[in-house]
Amino acid sequence: MMKRYLIIFIIILLASASLHAVQSSESGGLTPKKLETEQLPDLNIPRYGHCTFFVNGELTVIGGHTTGFVPTATAEYFSGGTWHTVQTVYAHDFGIVVPIKSGKVLALGGANEPLGIGQTYPAEWYDPSTHTFEGFGCMDMKRSNFSATEIDSGRVVISGNWYSDDCIELFDGHSTFVRVKEVAAKRSCPYILRTAKDNVMIFSSLDTKHTGGIRPDSIIVDQLWDEPFHAPLLDEWRPLAYDIPRISDFCFIGDEAAGDYAYLLPVKNAENQIGFVKTCGTDFSLLSTICAVPMMFQGDSIQYHFPVVDRKRGRGYLVGFNRQSKQVYVLRVDYTENPAPLTLYYTDPLLNIGLCWPILNDDGNLILAGGLDNSNYYPLKSVVVLRVNPDAPLLAASASFPWQWMGIGLAIVAAFIVYLIIRTRKATQCKDELVEEVSKANETENPTVSAISVADGELLQRVCQLMEEQHLYLNSGLKLSDVATTVGCNRNTLSACINNLRHCSFSQFVNTYRVEHAKQLLSQLGTHASEVWMESGFANETSFFRTFKAIVGMTPSEWKSRNQL
Numbered sequence: 268m269m270k271r272y273l274i275i276f277i278i279i280l281l282a283s284a285s286l287h288a289v290q291s292s293e294s295g296g297l298t299p300k301k302l303e304t305e306q307l308p309d310l311n312i313p314r315y316g317h318c319t320f321f322v323n324g325e326l327t328v329i330g331g332h333t334t335g336f337v338p339t340a341t342a343e344y345f346s347g348g349t350w351h352t353v354q355t356v357y358a359h360d361f362g363i364v365v366p367i368k369s370g371k372v373l374a375l376g377g378a379n380e381p382l383g384i385g386q387t388y389p390a391e392w393y394d395p396s397t398h399t400f401e402g403f404g405c406m407d408m409k410r411s412n413f414s415a416t417e418i419d420s421g422r423v424v425i426s427g428n429w430y431s432d433d434c435i436e437l438f439d440g441h442s443t444f445v446r447v448k449e450v451a452a453k454r455s456c457p458y459i460l461r462t463a464k465d466n467v468m469i470f471s472s473l474d475t476k477h478t479g480g481i482r483p484d485s486i487i488v489d490q491l492w493d494e495p496f497h498a499p500l501l502d503e504w505r506p507l508a509y510d511i512p513r514i515s516d517f518c519f520i521g522d523e524a525a526g527d528y529a530y531l532l533p534v535k536n537a538e539n540q541i542g543f544v545k546t547c548g549t550d551f552s553l554l555s556t557i558c559a560v561p562m563m564f565q566g567d568s569i570q571y572h573f574p575v576v577d578r579k580r581g582r583g584y585l586v587g588f589n590r591q592s593k594q595v596y597v598l599r600v601d602y603t604e605n606p607a608p609l610t611l612y613y614t615d616p617l618l619n620i621g622l623c624w625p626i627l628n629d630d631g632n633l634i635l636a637g638g639l640d641n642s643n644y645y646p647l648k649s650v651v652v653l654r655v656n657p658d659a660p661l662l663a664a665s666a667s668f669p670w671q672w673m674g675i676g677l678a679i680v681a682a683f684i685v686y687l688i689i690r691t692r693k694a695t696q697c698k699d700e701l702v703e704e705v706s707k708a709n710e711t712e713n714p715t716v717s718a719i720s721v722a723d724g725e726l727l728q729r730v731c732q733l734m735e736e737q738h739l740y741l742n743s744g745l746k747l748s749d750v751a752t753t754v755g756c757n758r759n760t761l762s763a764c765i766n767n768l769r770h771c772s773f774s775q776f777v778n779t780y781r782v783e784h785a786k787q788l789l790s791q792l793g794t795h796a797s798e799v800w801m802e803s804g805f806a807n808e809t810s811f812f813r814t815f816k817a818i819v820g821m822t823p824s825e826w827k828s829r830n831q832l
Contacts, residue, residue, distance in 0.1 A: 309649055318512065325345060342354075342393065357391060359375070390405055407444045410428045412427065413455070414456060416515050425444075458470055458513070461528045486506075501534075504544060506533070518576050569589055571587050591744055599612065734780050741802075778818065786819075
Protein backbone atom coordinates (compact mmCIF):
# COMPACT_ATOMS: atom_id res chain seq x y z
CA MET A 268 0.00 0.00 0.00
CA MET A 269 2.79 2.42 0.91
CA LYS A 270 4.54 1.58 -2.36
CA ARG A 271 1.38 2.44 -4.33
CA TYR A 272 1.08 5.82 -2.57
CA LEU A 273 4.76 6.54 -3.26
CA ILE A 274 4.29 5.85 -6.99
CA ILE A 275 1.23 8.13 -7.11
CA PHE A 276 3.19 10.86 -5.29
CA ILE A 277 6.08 10.63 -7.79
CA ILE A 278 3.64 10.82 -10.72
CA ILE A 279 2.06 13.96 -9.25
CA LEU A 280 5.49 15.55 -8.80
CA LEU A 281 6.48 14.77 -12.39
CA ALA A 282 3.20 16.13 -13.74
CA SER A 283 3.59 19.28 -11.66
CA ALA A 284 7.15 19.78 -12.92
CA SER A 285 6.01 19.27 -16.52
CA LEU A 286 3.18 21.79 -16.11
CA HIS A 287 5.55 24.27 -14.54
CA ALA A 288 7.95 23.85 -17.47
CA VAL A 289 5.15 24.55 -19.98
CA GLN A 290 3.97 27.60 -18.04
CA SER A 291 7.55 28.85 -17.73
CA SER A 292 8.01 28.48 -21.49
CA GLU A 293 4.78 30.31 -22.29
CA SER A 294 5.55 33.07 -19.82
CA GLY A 295 9.03 33.72 -21.25
CA GLY A 296 10.75 32.89 -17.96
CA LEU A 297 8.52 35.25 -15.98
CA THR A 298 6.40 33.95 -13.13
CA PRO A 299 2.88 35.33 -13.74
CA LYS A 300 1.37 36.95 -10.66
CA LYS A 301 -2.24 36.57 -9.60
CA LEU A 302 -4.01 39.92 -9.94
CA GLU A 303 -6.70 40.77 -7.43
CA THR A 304 -9.75 42.62 -8.70
CA GLU A 305 -12.39 44.79 -7.09
CA GLN A 306 -15.95 45.13 -8.37
CA LEU A 307 -17.40 48.64 -8.33
CA PRO A 308 -21.12 49.44 -8.82
CA ASP A 309 -22.29 48.93 -12.41
CA LEU A 310 -22.80 51.83 -14.78
CA ASN A 311 -26.43 52.89 -15.12
CA ILE A 312 -26.25 52.35 -18.89
CA PRO A 313 -24.37 49.54 -20.71
CA ARG A 314 -22.03 51.22 -23.19
CA TYR A 315 -19.17 50.78 -25.64
CA GLY A 316 -17.49 53.33 -27.92
CA HIS A 317 -17.40 55.70 -24.94
CA CYS A 318 -14.53 57.64 -23.38
CA THR A 319 -13.40 57.14 -19.77
CA PHE A 320 -11.27 59.56 -17.75
CA PHE A 321 -10.83 61.31 -14.40
CA VAL A 322 -11.80 64.98 -14.12
CA ASN A 323 -12.27 67.04 -10.96
CA GLY A 324 -11.41 63.90 -8.98
CA GLU A 325 -14.37 61.94 -10.44
CA LEU A 326 -14.32 58.86 -12.63
CA THR A 327 -16.36 59.90 -15.69
CA VAL A 328 -17.64 58.27 -18.89
CA ILE A 329 -19.07 60.12 -21.89
CA GLY A 330 -21.00 58.82 -24.90
CA GLY A 331 -20.79 55.47 -26.65
CA HIS A 332 -23.66 53.23 -27.70
CA THR A 333 -25.91 51.04 -25.61
CA THR A 334 -27.94 47.86 -26.07
CA GLY A 335 -29.04 47.41 -29.67
CA PHE A 336 -26.03 49.35 -30.99
CA VAL A 337 -27.90 52.64 -30.42
CA PRO A 338 -25.91 55.83 -29.60
CA THR A 339 -26.61 57.22 -26.13
CA ALA A 340 -26.60 60.98 -25.52
CA THR A 341 -25.54 60.54 -21.89
CA ALA A 342 -22.58 60.70 -19.55
CA GLU A 343 -22.03 59.31 -16.05
CA TYR A 344 -19.80 60.26 -13.13
CA PHE A 345 -18.96 58.22 -10.02
CA SER A 346 -19.50 60.02 -6.72
CA GLY A 347 -20.59 58.94 -3.24
CA GLY A 348 -20.35 55.27 -4.12
CA THR A 349 -22.80 55.44 -7.04
CA TRP A 350 -23.05 56.48 -10.69
CA HIS A 351 -24.97 59.61 -11.67
CA THR A 352 -26.34 60.01 -15.22
CA VAL A 353 -26.13 63.34 -17.06
CA GLN A 354 -27.73 64.23 -20.39
CA THR A 355 -25.36 65.39 -23.13
CA VAL A 356 -26.33 67.77 -25.92
CA TYR A 357 -25.21 65.33 -28.64
CA ALA A 358 -24.48 61.62 -28.86
CA HIS A 359 -20.77 60.77 -29.14
CA ASP A 360 -20.55 57.12 -30.18
CA PHE A 361 -16.91 56.51 -31.19
CA GLY A 362 -16.31 60.22 -30.62
CA ILE A 363 -13.45 61.70 -28.61
CA VAL A 364 -13.13 63.67 -25.39
CA VAL A 365 -10.19 65.87 -24.44
CA PRO A 366 -9.74 66.96 -20.79
CA ILE A 367 -8.41 70.52 -21.10
CA LYS A 368 -5.94 72.06 -18.65
CA SER A 369 -8.55 74.71 -17.85
CA GLY A 370 -10.59 72.02 -16.07
CA LYS A 371 -13.29 71.61 -18.71
CA VAL A 372 -13.72 68.69 -21.12
CA LEU A 373 -14.13 68.97 -24.89
CA ALA A 374 -16.44 66.34 -26.47
CA LEU A 375 -16.38 65.95 -30.26
CA GLY A 376 -18.02 64.04 -33.12
CA GLY A 377 -18.92 60.38 -33.33
CA ALA A 378 -21.15 58.07 -35.38
CA ASN A 379 -24.18 59.65 -37.01
CA GLU A 380 -26.57 56.70 -36.76
CA PRO A 381 -27.11 53.43 -34.89
CA LEU A 382 -24.79 50.53 -35.83
CA GLY A 383 -21.80 52.90 -35.87
CA ILE A 384 -22.74 54.32 -39.26
CA GLY A 385 -21.58 57.73 -40.51
CA GLN A 386 -19.89 60.67 -38.80
CA THR A 387 -20.97 63.90 -37.08
CA TYR A 388 -19.67 67.47 -36.64
CA PRO A 389 -20.91 68.61 -33.16
CA ALA A 390 -18.72 69.95 -30.37
CA GLU A 391 -19.71 70.62 -26.77
CA TRP A 392 -18.17 71.50 -23.41
CA TYR A 393 -18.57 69.51 -20.23
CA ASP A 394 -18.20 71.46 -16.97
CA PRO A 395 -17.40 68.94 -14.19
CA SER A 396 -18.03 71.51 -11.46
CA THR A 397 -21.71 71.74 -12.46
CA HIS A 398 -22.04 68.42 -14.31
CA THR A 399 -23.58 70.17 -17.32
CA PHE A 400 -23.02 70.09 -21.07
CA GLU A 401 -23.18 73.03 -23.49
CA GLY A 402 -23.10 72.71 -27.29
CA PHE A 403 -21.18 75.49 -29.01
CA GLY A 404 -20.20 74.59 -32.57
CA CYS A 405 -18.97 71.98 -35.02
CA MET A 406 -15.71 70.71 -36.43
CA ASP A 407 -14.49 71.55 -39.93
CA MET A 408 -15.00 67.89 -40.94
CA LYS A 409 -17.48 65.35 -39.61
CA ARG A 410 -15.62 62.47 -37.94
CA SER A 411 -15.85 59.22 -35.97
CA ASN A 412 -13.05 56.97 -34.63
CA PHE A 413 -10.56 59.82 -34.58
CA SER A 414 -8.12 61.37 -32.09
CA ALA A 415 -7.44 64.79 -30.57
CA THR A 416 -4.68 66.23 -28.37
CA GLU A 417 -4.33 69.56 -26.57
CA ILE A 418 -1.20 71.59 -27.32
CA ASP A 419 -0.36 75.12 -26.14
CA SER A 420 -2.89 77.65 -24.76
CA GLY A 421 -5.84 75.29 -24.94
CA ARG A 422 -5.59 74.65 -28.68
CA VAL A 423 -6.47 71.14 -29.81
CA VAL A 424 -5.17 69.18 -32.82
CA ILE A 425 -7.70 66.81 -34.45
CA SER A 426 -7.10 64.08 -37.04
CA GLY A 427 -8.36 60.65 -38.17
CA ASN A 428 -11.66 59.30 -39.49
CA TRP A 429 -13.54 56.06 -40.14
CA TYR A 430 -14.13 54.95 -43.73
CA SER A 431 -14.06 58.56 -44.90
CA ASP A 432 -11.87 61.53 -45.76
CA ASP A 433 -9.33 62.90 -43.31
CA CYS A 434 -7.36 66.06 -42.66
CA ILE A 435 -5.60 67.85 -39.80
CA GLU A 436 -7.64 70.59 -38.16
CA LEU A 437 -7.04 72.90 -35.20
CA PHE A 438 -9.46 74.08 -32.52
CA ASP A 439 -8.61 77.52 -31.10
CA GLY A 440 -9.74 76.64 -27.56
CA HIS A 441 -12.86 78.79 -27.71
CA SER A 442 -15.28 78.17 -30.58
CA THR A 443 -13.47 77.96 -33.95
CA PHE A 444 -12.23 74.94 -35.90
CA VAL A 445 -9.88 75.50 -38.86
CA ARG A 446 -8.59 73.03 -41.44
CA VAL A 447 -4.78 73.18 -41.42
CA LYS A 448 -3.65 70.68 -44.07
CA GLU A 449 -4.32 67.40 -45.81
CA VAL A 450 -2.81 64.17 -44.45
CA ALA A 451 -0.24 62.01 -46.24
CA ALA A 452 -2.22 58.86 -45.33
CA LYS A 453 -5.78 58.27 -44.13
CA ARG A 454 -5.98 56.84 -40.63
CA SER A 455 -8.55 55.86 -38.01
CA CYS A 456 -7.85 56.34 -34.29
CA PRO A 457 -4.28 57.57 -34.85
CA TYR A 458 -1.71 58.49 -32.23
CA ILE A 459 -1.36 62.27 -31.96
CA LEU A 460 1.82 62.84 -29.94
CA ARG A 461 3.25 66.22 -28.96
CA THR A 462 6.78 66.83 -30.22
CA ALA A 463 7.01 70.42 -29.00
CA LYS A 464 4.88 72.97 -27.21
CA ASP A 465 2.97 73.81 -30.39
CA ASN A 466 3.59 70.81 -32.67
CA VAL A 467 2.55 67.14 -32.95
CA MET A 468 3.22 64.08 -35.06
CA ILE A 469 0.38 61.85 -36.26
CA PHE A 470 0.66 58.17 -37.21
CA SER A 471 -0.80 54.72 -36.70
CA SER A 472 -0.72 51.26 -38.21
CA LEU A 473 -2.52 51.94 -41.48
CA ASP A 474 -5.73 49.95 -41.74
CA THR A 475 -6.22 47.76 -44.81
CA LYS A 476 -9.57 49.48 -45.39
CA HIS A 477 -7.57 52.56 -46.45
CA THR A 478 -5.03 50.66 -48.58
CA GLY A 479 -7.19 48.40 -50.74
CA GLY A 480 -6.50 45.38 -48.54
CA ILE A 481 -2.73 45.67 -49.04
CA ARG A 482 -0.43 46.08 -46.03
CA PRO A 483 1.62 49.28 -46.60
CA ASP A 484 5.41 48.95 -46.89
CA SER A 485 6.12 51.76 -44.47
CA ILE A 486 4.43 54.13 -42.08
CA ILE A 487 4.44 57.82 -42.93
CA VAL A 488 4.31 60.23 -40.01
CA ASP A 489 2.38 63.48 -40.49
CA GLN A 490 3.19 66.67 -38.56
CA LEU A 491 1.07 69.66 -37.72
CA TRP A 492 3.45 72.31 -39.06
CA ASP A 493 6.29 70.38 -40.69
CA GLU A 494 6.50 67.97 -43.62
CA PRO A 495 5.63 64.25 -43.30
CA PHE A 496 8.54 61.89 -42.68
CA HIS A 497 9.33 58.18 -42.70
CA ALA A 498 10.18 56.46 -39.39
CA PRO A 499 12.31 53.38 -40.32
CA LEU A 500 11.73 51.65 -36.98
CA LEU A 501 8.01 51.45 -37.77
CA ASP A 502 8.72 49.34 -40.86
CA GLU A 503 9.54 46.44 -38.54
CA TRP A 504 7.60 47.33 -35.39
CA ARG A 505 4.03 48.43 -36.14
CA PRO A 506 1.98 50.29 -33.52
CA LEU A 507 -0.91 48.18 -32.25
CA ALA A 508 -4.07 49.09 -34.15
CA TYR A 509 -7.18 50.14 -32.22
CA ASP A 510 -10.73 50.76 -33.42
CA ILE A 511 -11.66 52.93 -30.44
CA PRO A 512 -10.70 56.61 -30.11
CA ARG A 513 -7.84 57.30 -27.76
CA ILE A 514 -6.40 60.00 -25.53
CA SER A 515 -2.74 59.81 -26.51
CA ASP A 516 -1.59 61.65 -23.38
CA PHE A 517 -2.50 58.51 -21.40
CA CYS A 518 0.89 57.15 -22.57
CA PHE A 519 2.89 60.38 -22.01
CA ILE A 520 6.11 59.70 -20.03
CA GLY A 521 7.93 63.02 -20.54
CA ASP A 522 8.16 66.28 -18.60
CA GLU A 523 6.23 69.09 -20.25
CA ALA A 524 7.73 71.77 -18.00
CA ALA A 525 11.24 70.74 -19.10
CA GLY A 526 10.24 70.57 -22.77
CA ASP A 527 10.61 66.76 -22.80
CA TYR A 528 7.84 65.33 -24.98
CA ALA A 529 8.19 61.55 -24.73
CA TYR A 530 5.69 58.67 -25.02
CA LEU A 531 5.63 54.89 -24.53
CA LEU A 532 3.78 52.84 -27.18
CA PRO A 533 3.15 49.08 -27.66
CA VAL A 534 4.23 47.66 -31.03
CA LYS A 535 4.19 44.31 -32.84
CA ASN A 536 6.50 42.81 -35.49
CA ALA A 537 5.78 40.37 -38.33
CA GLU A 538 6.20 37.41 -35.92
CA ASN A 539 3.51 38.95 -33.66
CA GLN A 540 6.08 39.60 -30.93
CA ILE A 541 4.96 42.46 -28.67
CA GLY A 542 7.45 45.19 -27.74
CA PHE A 543 7.54 48.82 -26.63
CA VAL A 544 8.75 51.92 -28.48
CA LYS A 545 9.75 55.19 -26.85
CA THR A 546 9.35 58.45 -28.75
CA CYS A 547 11.17 61.65 -27.87
CA GLY A 548 10.25 64.51 -30.15
CA THR A 549 10.29 62.86 -33.60
CA ASP A 550 12.82 60.14 -32.63
CA PHE A 551 11.69 56.50 -32.27
CA SER A 552 13.65 53.86 -30.32
CA LEU A 553 12.86 50.29 -29.25
CA LEU A 554 12.75 49.89 -25.47
CA SER A 555 15.23 47.32 -24.17
CA THR A 556 13.59 44.81 -21.78
CA ILE A 557 15.10 42.12 -19.55
CA CYS A 558 13.26 39.40 -21.51
CA ALA A 559 10.81 38.93 -24.36
CA VAL A 560 7.12 39.52 -23.80
CA PRO A 561 5.60 36.16 -22.70
CA MET A 562 3.89 34.00 -25.32
CA MET A 563 0.77 33.69 -23.18
CA PHE A 564 0.24 37.44 -23.60
CA GLN A 565 0.15 37.12 -27.39
CA GLY A 566 -1.99 35.38 -30.01
CA ASP A 567 -5.20 35.90 -31.96
CA SER A 568 -7.40 35.34 -28.89
CA ILE A 569 -6.00 38.42 -27.10
CA GLN A 570 -7.71 41.80 -27.46
CA TYR A 571 -5.37 44.61 -26.46
CA HIS A 572 -6.61 47.67 -24.62
CA PHE A 573 -5.08 51.11 -25.10
CA PRO A 574 -1.79 51.53 -23.15
CA VAL A 575 -1.65 53.55 -19.93
CA VAL A 576 1.39 54.88 -18.05
CA ASP A 577 1.86 55.71 -14.39
CA ARG A 578 4.44 58.53 -14.50
CA LYS A 579 4.50 58.83 -10.71
CA ARG A 580 5.80 55.26 -10.40
CA GLY A 581 7.60 54.98 -13.76
CA ARG A 582 5.42 52.13 -15.01
CA GLY A 583 3.59 51.42 -18.24
CA TYR A 584 0.68 48.98 -18.56
CA LEU A 585 -0.73 47.07 -21.52
CA VAL A 586 -3.97 45.22 -20.78
CA GLY A 587 -4.98 42.14 -22.76
CA PHE A 588 -8.33 40.35 -22.62
CA ASN A 589 -8.40 36.65 -23.58
CA ARG A 590 -11.75 36.16 -25.29
CA GLN A 591 -11.64 32.38 -24.85
CA SER A 592 -10.64 32.01 -21.22
CA LYS A 593 -12.32 35.29 -20.13
CA GLN A 594 -9.15 36.22 -18.27
CA VAL A 595 -7.51 39.63 -18.12
CA TYR A 596 -3.73 39.87 -18.45
CA VAL A 597 -1.73 42.97 -17.57
CA LEU A 598 1.84 43.45 -18.77
CA ARG A 599 3.77 45.99 -16.70
CA VAL A 600 7.01 47.55 -17.93
CA ASP A 601 9.18 49.66 -15.60
CA TYR A 602 10.34 51.97 -18.38
CA THR A 603 12.73 54.13 -16.30
CA GLU A 604 15.17 51.20 -15.90
CA ASN A 605 17.54 49.88 -18.58
CA PRO A 606 16.89 47.12 -19.47
CA ALA A 607 13.29 47.51 -18.34
CA PRO A 608 11.89 44.77 -16.07
CA LEU A 609 8.61 43.13 -17.14
CA THR A 610 5.88 41.86 -14.83
CA LEU A 611 2.95 39.76 -16.05
CA TYR A 612 -0.31 39.63 -14.09
CA TYR A 613 -3.39 37.48 -14.67
CA THR A 614 -6.89 37.28 -13.21
CA ASP A 615 -9.33 34.48 -12.65
CA PRO A 616 -11.94 34.20 -15.43
CA LEU A 617 -14.14 37.29 -15.25
CA LEU A 618 -17.69 37.57 -16.57
CA ASN A 619 -18.91 40.78 -18.19
CA ILE A 620 -15.42 42.14 -18.87
CA GLY A 621 -14.27 43.12 -22.34
CA LEU A 622 -12.56 45.66 -24.54
CA CYS A 623 -12.64 49.30 -23.34
CA TRP A 624 -10.40 52.17 -22.23
CA PRO A 625 -8.36 51.38 -19.09
CA ILE A 626 -7.97 54.39 -16.83
CA LEU A 627 -5.39 54.90 -14.06
CA ASN A 628 -6.52 56.29 -10.72
CA ASP A 629 -4.40 58.26 -8.26
CA ASP A 630 -3.65 55.10 -6.26
CA GLY A 631 -1.96 53.51 -9.29
CA ASN A 632 -4.66 50.93 -10.06
CA LEU A 633 -6.38 50.36 -13.41
CA ILE A 634 -10.14 50.67 -13.93
CA LEU A 635 -12.23 49.13 -16.72
CA ALA A 636 -15.71 50.64 -17.11
CA GLY A 637 -18.23 49.16 -19.56
CA GLY A 638 -16.88 47.83 -22.84
CA LEU A 639 -17.39 45.07 -25.37
CA ASP A 640 -17.11 41.30 -25.06
CA ASN A 641 -18.57 39.60 -28.15
CA SER A 642 -21.20 41.85 -29.72
CA ASN A 643 -21.70 45.58 -30.31
CA TYR A 644 -25.39 44.91 -29.70
CA TYR A 645 -24.81 43.88 -26.09
CA PRO A 646 -22.25 46.23 -24.49
CA LEU A 647 -21.32 45.86 -20.84
CA LYS A 648 -21.98 48.01 -17.78
CA SER A 649 -19.72 46.38 -15.20
CA VAL A 650 -16.85 48.35 -13.61
CA VAL A 651 -13.76 46.52 -12.32
CA VAL A 652 -10.58 47.68 -10.62
CA LEU A 653 -7.41 45.78 -11.56
CA ARG A 654 -5.31 46.09 -8.41
CA VAL A 655 -1.81 46.37 -9.93
CA ASN A 656 -0.98 48.42 -6.82
CA PRO A 657 -2.49 46.20 -4.11
CA ASP A 658 -1.32 48.45 -1.25
CA ALA A 659 -3.90 51.10 -2.18
CA PRO A 660 -7.18 51.11 -0.23
CA LEU A 661 -10.26 49.49 -1.74
CA LEU A 662 -12.41 52.00 -3.63
CA ALA A 663 -15.69 50.35 -2.74
CA ALA A 664 -14.74 50.18 0.94
CA SER A 665 -13.73 53.83 1.03
CA ALA A 666 -16.89 55.04 -0.69
CA SER A 667 -19.66 56.30 1.55
CA PHE A 668 -22.80 54.18 1.75
CA PRO A 669 -25.95 56.27 2.37
CA TRP A 670 -28.30 54.55 4.80
CA GLN A 671 -31.29 55.56 2.69
CA TRP A 672 -30.16 52.98 0.15
CA MET A 673 -30.60 50.14 2.62
CA GLY A 674 -34.34 49.96 1.91
CA ILE A 675 -33.64 49.73 -1.80
CA GLY A 676 -31.09 47.01 -1.14
CA LEU A 677 -33.62 44.98 0.88
CA ALA A 678 -36.15 45.41 -1.92
CA ILE A 679 -33.63 44.12 -4.44
CA VAL A 680 -32.90 41.09 -2.22
CA ALA A 681 -36.63 40.37 -1.94
CA ALA A 682 -37.04 40.66 -5.72
CA PHE A 683 -34.12 38.28 -6.20
CA ILE A 684 -35.70 35.71 -3.88
CA VAL A 685 -38.94 35.91 -5.87
CA TYR A 686 -36.92 35.48 -9.07
CA LEU A 687 -35.23 32.35 -7.66
CA ILE A 688 -38.60 30.86 -6.70
CA ILE A 689 -40.01 31.48 -10.20
CA ARG A 690 -36.86 30.16 -11.82
CA THR A 691 -36.93 27.02 -9.66
CA ARG A 692 -40.56 26.35 -10.60
CA LYS A 693 -39.72 26.87 -14.27
CA ALA A 694 -36.73 24.55 -14.00
CA THR A 695 -38.92 21.90 -12.34
CA GLN A 696 -41.49 22.22 -15.12
CA CYS A 697 -38.75 21.87 -17.77
CA LYS A 698 -37.35 18.86 -15.95
CA ASP A 699 -40.79 17.19 -15.87
CA GLU A 700 -41.20 17.82 -19.59
CA LEU A 701 -37.78 16.31 -20.29
CA VAL A 702 -38.58 13.29 -18.09
CA GLU A 703 -41.79 12.77 -20.05
CA GLU A 704 -39.86 13.07 -23.32
CA VAL A 705 -37.30 10.54 -22.11
CA SER A 706 -40.03 8.16 -20.96
CA LYS A 707 -41.64 8.24 -24.37
CA ALA A 708 -38.28 7.68 -26.00
CA ASN A 709 -37.63 4.67 -23.77
CA GLU A 710 -40.84 3.07 -25.05
CA THR A 711 -39.50 2.91 -28.62
CA GLU A 712 -37.68 -0.08 -30.02
CA ASN A 713 -34.57 1.96 -30.95
CA PRO A 714 -31.83 0.64 -28.58
CA THR A 715 -29.90 3.92 -28.77
CA VAL A 716 -32.91 6.01 -27.85
CA SER A 717 -33.99 3.64 -25.10
CA ALA A 718 -30.66 4.23 -23.40
CA ILE A 719 -31.55 7.87 -22.77
CA SER A 720 -31.74 8.66 -19.07
CA VAL A 721 -33.20 11.37 -16.91
CA ALA A 722 -29.61 12.46 -16.20
CA ASP A 723 -29.22 13.24 -19.92
CA GLY A 724 -32.29 15.43 -19.77
CA GLU A 725 -30.97 17.35 -16.76
CA LEU A 726 -27.60 17.78 -18.45
CA LEU A 727 -29.17 19.15 -21.65
CA GLN A 728 -31.30 21.49 -19.55
CA ARG A 729 -28.17 22.97 -17.95
CA VAL A 730 -26.50 23.41 -21.35
CA CYS A 731 -29.56 25.14 -22.83
CA GLN A 732 -29.72 27.42 -19.81
CA LEU A 733 -26.07 28.39 -20.32
CA MET A 734 -26.69 29.14 -24.00
CA GLU A 735 -29.77 31.27 -23.30
CA GLU A 736 -28.46 33.20 -20.30
CA GLN A 737 -24.73 33.59 -21.07
CA HIS A 738 -24.94 33.55 -24.90
CA LEU A 739 -21.98 31.17 -25.18
CA TYR A 740 -22.78 30.61 -28.85
CA LEU A 741 -21.56 34.16 -29.67
CA ASN A 742 -18.00 32.91 -29.12
CA SER A 743 -16.86 31.73 -32.58
CA GLY A 744 -14.17 29.59 -30.95
CA LEU A 745 -16.57 27.73 -28.61
CA LYS A 746 -15.58 24.07 -28.23
CA LEU A 747 -17.40 21.01 -26.98
CA SER A 748 -14.77 20.64 -24.24
CA ASP A 749 -15.37 24.25 -23.07
CA VAL A 750 -19.08 23.60 -22.45
CA ALA A 751 -18.40 20.17 -20.96
CA THR A 752 -16.00 21.68 -18.42
CA THR A 753 -18.54 24.37 -17.52
CA VAL A 754 -21.34 21.88 -16.80
CA GLY A 755 -19.01 19.43 -15.06
CA CYS A 756 -18.88 16.42 -17.38
CA ASN A 757 -16.57 15.00 -20.04
CA ARG A 758 -16.90 15.83 -23.73
CA ASN A 759 -18.00 12.32 -24.74
CA THR A 760 -20.89 12.36 -22.28
CA LEU A 761 -22.06 15.77 -23.49
CA SER A 762 -21.72 14.82 -27.16
CA ALA A 763 -23.78 11.66 -26.64
CA CYS A 764 -26.41 13.61 -24.68
CA ILE A 765 -26.90 16.17 -27.48
CA ASN A 766 -26.90 13.47 -30.13
CA ASN A 767 -29.48 11.37 -28.28
CA LEU A 768 -31.89 14.12 -27.30
CA ARG A 769 -31.47 16.60 -30.16
CA HIS A 770 -30.33 14.12 -32.85
CA CYS A 771 -27.53 16.41 -34.02
CA SER A 772 -23.87 17.14 -33.42
CA PHE A 773 -22.57 19.74 -30.96
CA SER A 774 -21.69 22.06 -33.84
CA GLN A 775 -25.21 21.80 -35.29
CA PHE A 776 -26.69 22.35 -31.83
CA VAL A 777 -24.71 25.58 -31.31
CA ASN A 778 -25.40 26.81 -34.84
CA THR A 779 -29.17 26.71 -34.22
CA TYR A 780 -28.68 29.35 -31.52
CA ARG A 781 -26.41 31.38 -33.81
CA VAL A 782 -28.97 31.32 -36.61
CA GLU A 783 -31.76 32.46 -34.27
CA HIS A 784 -29.51 35.32 -33.09
CA ALA A 785 -28.76 36.22 -36.72
CA LYS A 786 -32.50 36.36 -37.43
CA GLN A 787 -32.93 38.91 -34.64
CA LEU A 788 -30.20 41.09 -36.14
CA LEU A 789 -31.53 40.71 -39.69
CA SER A 790 -35.01 41.77 -38.60
CA GLN A 791 -33.70 45.15 -37.48
CA LEU A 792 -33.83 48.07 -39.89
CA GLY A 793 -30.54 49.10 -41.47
CA THR A 794 -28.76 45.76 -41.10
CA HIS A 795 -27.49 43.70 -44.01
CA ALA A 796 -26.91 39.98 -44.23
CA SER A 797 -23.19 40.45 -44.80
CA GLU A 798 -22.84 42.43 -41.55
CA VAL A 799 -24.29 40.01 -39.01
CA TRP A 800 -22.21 36.84 -39.29
CA MET A 801 -19.48 38.01 -36.90
CA GLU A 802 -22.02 39.38 -34.40
CA SER A 803 -23.77 35.97 -34.38
CA GLY A 804 -20.70 33.89 -33.49
CA PHE A 805 -19.85 32.42 -36.89
CA ALA A 806 -16.18 32.00 -37.75
CA ASN A 807 -16.55 33.36 -41.29
CA GLU A 808 -19.11 34.61 -43.78
CA THR A 809 -19.12 31.43 -45.89
CA SER A 810 -19.95 29.27 -42.88
CA PHE A 811 -22.74 31.69 -41.91
CA PHE A 812 -24.48 31.61 -45.31
CA ARG A 813 -24.14 27.82 -45.65
CA THR A 814 -25.42 27.10 -42.13
CA PHE A 815 -28.26 29.63 -42.32
CA LYS A 816 -29.62 28.13 -45.54
CA ALA A 817 -29.25 24.58 -44.23
CA ILE A 818 -31.29 25.35 -41.09
CA VAL A 819 -33.81 27.91 -42.38
CA GLY A 820 -34.18 26.66 -45.96
CA MET A 821 -33.40 30.03 -47.53
CA THR A 822 -30.54 32.51 -47.69
CA PRO A 823 -30.24 35.33 -45.11
CA SER A 824 -31.24 37.90 -47.76
CA GLU A 825 -34.30 35.89 -48.76
CA TRP A 826 -35.32 35.49 -45.11
CA LYS A 827 -34.81 39.20 -44.44
CA SER A 828 -36.94 40.24 -47.43
CA ARG A 829 -39.81 38.05 -46.18
CA ASN A 830 -39.56 39.09 -42.55
CA GLN A 831 -38.59 42.78 -42.76
CA LEU A 832 -40.30 44.80 -40.05
